[in-house]
Amino acid sequence: MTTWKENRLQDIKNYFNTVENTLQKIRAIFPLSTEELVFFQRALQPVHFKKGNHLFHEGTIGRHFYFIERGLARAYCQGDPQEVTFWFGEEGDVVFSYRSYIFGQPGYESIELLEDSFLYRIPYQTLHQLYGVSVSFSNWGRKLAEEELIRTEQRLLERQMGSAQARYEQLIKKQPSILKRVQLQYIASYLGVTGVTLSRIRTGKRAG
Secondary structure, three states, X not given: OXXXXXXXXXXXXXXHHHOHHHHHHHHHHOOOOHHHHHHHHHOOEEEEEOOOXXXXXXXXXXXXXXXXXXXXXXXXXXXXXXXXXXXXXXXXXXXXXXXXXXXXXXXXXXXEEOOOEEEEEEEHHHHHHHHOOOHHHHHHHHHHHHHHHHHHHHHHHHHHHOOHHHHXXXXXXXXXXXXXXXXXXXXXXXXXXXXXXXXXXXXXXXXX
16 A cells, blocks of 8 residues: 555656656756755646747737747747747747746747647746745746846847858757758748748758
8 A cells, every 4th residue: 555655756756757848947947856846846837739829929918937848939029021030949948028027018029839839837926936935946047047148148149140051050950850840931030031042051051
């Protein structure tokens, strides 16, 4: 006959098996104890969304922080005359509106799912409350902000200083599966080139 403690440990194991990518991301940001991880997971809400669904819309206030367990997303802004894609997120990535998360203000980006996706989300309000529970949670939030700041800076520098060819090579190095999962028009937008130029870049890469 199993004890309550054994049943509880099995419940925790079963749960962690269903949040592999999310758990890996949480741990990678800052180490938390098993008890803290369990406390964190209780605040997570599993959600399924269809391809084409938007997690955020430009000019609106986001309310949730998302972990992508399975699926694919892109972030874009409405440019002149067309949309500008500036980020792709896949399994293990986090998704949130920076301005909404930090200032509670409308965000500048839209986040669209490019595949049917399974995510875990946590309300911003709940996440900020966790930061007050322990120093570990507070450090987790600090490290998250630092890492996202560095990634944003890297994307800006790559876009401003690197060639389209260099940006393409960085993309396939960091996210190789993107080329098989994302429409070429979004990749061209991400690189800041036309579809014709992207075709030439890809042809040149294969030839090389």
